[in-house]
Amino acid sequence: MGVFPAKIRFKLRDLDVFPNTILSPMDGVTDAPFRRLCRVLSGDRMGLLVSEFVPTDGDAVFNLEGHKQLRFFPEERPFGVQIFGRFPDKMAAAAQKIAVSLKPDFIEVNAGCPAPKVAGKGSGSGLLRDLPRLQEILHDVRAALDRCGVDMPLTLKCRIGWDSDSINVMETLAIAEGEGVEMLTVHGRTRLQGYNGLADWDWIGKVAAAAKIPVIGNGDVNSVARAFECINRYGVDGVSIGRGAMHNPWIFGQIADAWEGKPARVITAAEALDVFPLYYGFKIEDGSTDKGAEGRLKQLAARLCKGFSLDERREARDERDACVVSGADDVAMQVRQSLLSSSCAAELLDRAQSLKEGLAKDLVFDPDRLVNLNGAKETELRFGDQFKGR
Numbered sequence: 001m002g003v004f005p006a007k008i009r010f011k012l013r014d015l016d017v018f019p020n021t022i023l024s025p026m027d028g029v030t031d032a033p034f035r036r037l038c039r040v041l042s043g044d045r046m047g048l049l050v051s052e053f054v055p056t057d058g059d060a061v062f063n064l065e066g067h068k069q070l071r072f073f074p075e076e077r078p079f080g081v082q083i084f085g086r087f088p089d090k091m092a093a094a095a096q097k098i099a100v101s102l103k104p105d106f107i108e109v110n111a112g113c114p115a116p117k118v119a120g121k122g123s124g125s126g127l128l129r130d131l132p133r134l135q136e137i138l139h140d141v142r143a144a145l146d147r148c149g150v151d152m153p154l155t156l157k158c159r160i161g162w163d164s165d166s167i168n169v170m171e172t173l174a175i176a177e178g179e180g181v182e183m184l185t186v187h188g189r190t191r192l193q194g195y196n197g198l199a200d201w202d203w204i205g206k207v208a209a210a211a212k213i214p215v216i217g218n219g220d221v222n223s224v225a226r227a228f229e230c231i232n233r234y235g236v237d238g239v240s241i242g243r244g245a246m247h248n249p250w251i252f253g254q255i256a257d258a259w260e261g262k263p264a265r266v267i268t269a270a271e272a273l274d275v276f277p278l279y280y281g282f283k284i285e286d287g288s289t290d291k292g293a294e295g296r297l298k299q300l301a302a303r304l305c306k307g308f309s310l311d312e313r314r315e316a317r318d319e320r321d322a323c324v325v326s327g328a329d330d331v332a333m334q335v336r337q338s339l340l341s342s343s344c345a346a347e348l349l350d351r352a353q354s355l356k357e358g359l360a361k362d363l364v365f366d367p368d369r370l371v372n373l374n375g376a377k378e379t380e381l382r383f384g385d386q387f388k389g390r
């Protein structure tokens with residue numbers, strides 16, 4: 001596994017954050033039921049949870065009721081609300097209202113979203129092309145938090161720059177520290193890259209080395225071993241994990257186990273399949289429609305099932321008996337297809353149960369075998385162009 005990590009906790013003002021992991025916010029994924037799934041599977045050992053990003057541009061007056069992403073539960077603390085927008089006054093007003101009414105543990109500004117409808121309008125990672133505006137937003141949000149009497153840390157999540165010719169994450173760090181930001185999460189891609197290529201951890205390491213505030217590294221962390229490596233090699237205070245949590249919602253518990261010196265917990269294929277009824281229950285309890293829950297089950301299945309492969313012992317037996325042997329990827333595909341082609345949530349859950357009673361005994365669940373989280377076979381840094389011209 002490698003050397004025990006240099007850092008297993010960090011301080012966000014007076015909060016002792018252990019383990020030093022964050023479930024990276026993902027719009028349309030990390031709602032309260034998904035966060036609950038990860039939290040329960042981790043044995044309640046996640047460092048920080050963050051809301052999906054909340055828009056502030058649209059409303060004439062920011063209105064809490066209009067934003068379902070703002071809902072969180074006491075057991076999710078320490079919990080941060082992430083906001084995005086391009087108008088300093090609207091960002092400040094929203095931050096103040098959220099702080100006073102909902103009292104999260106921190107407010108985070110998003111300077112990372114690459115979507116054309118966000119970044120193209122100057123919000124999210126669009127702010128990286130207009131650092132004076134980012135500075136004004138941070139300044140005004142900080143001032144609003146100071147004014148409202150519910151003092152709480154302000155944090156920032158950014159990318160390393162707009163494109164490979166304009167990497168400005170060191171300037172972003174300087175601005176953030178100057179404006180009182182107390183934690184910076186750096187996603188090691190440019191806006192142009194979108195989610196292509198691999199995150200550039202060298203840049204994240206440079207930020208961590210220069211920063212006075214905690215720096216959280218983000219991008220492609222999908223295993224305990226990779227979390228070890230990122231902390232030790234790049235000196236970050238913690239790691240933020242997004243898509244890796246959809247491939248392996250146990251990852252936070254596995255990291256916590258490792259940090260607590262416990263042996264690595266192996267998730268069996270049957271346990272992995274049990275996640276579907278658990279998640280479905282959380283979605284329904286949270287008021288989701290059956291159709292809505294079905295969509296989320298399939299979203300999870302599409303990634304989680306990539307971790308299934310044929311147990312080597314079964315492969316050896318099949319070879320000996322000269323049976324038709326399905327390759328590891330074929331089996332993962334077969335399980336995935338079976339779940340994704342279900343016509344409703346009940347059918348998906350029935351199929352998961354049948355797989356559990358049948359095929360699962362010949363399968364292993366090993367999400368660590370994935371090289372990357374994009375689906376493509378990318379193993380080196382490449383500045384992609386997912387959002388070229390948009």
Ligand SMILES: Cc1cc2nc3c(=O)[nH]c(=O)nc-3n(C[C@H](O)[C@H](O)[C@H](O)COP(=O)(O)O)c2cc1C
Nearest residue numbers: 024025026027052053187219220221241242243244
């Ligand atoms: C579907 C999706 C939605 C996302 N929504 C947000 C968001 O609301 N706020 C945010 O800061 N980042 C968002 N991100 C970016 C992730 O938080 C994270 O920075 C990115 O996926 C890289 O980390 P990973 O390699 O661990 O997935 C989103 C990513 C995905 C895939």
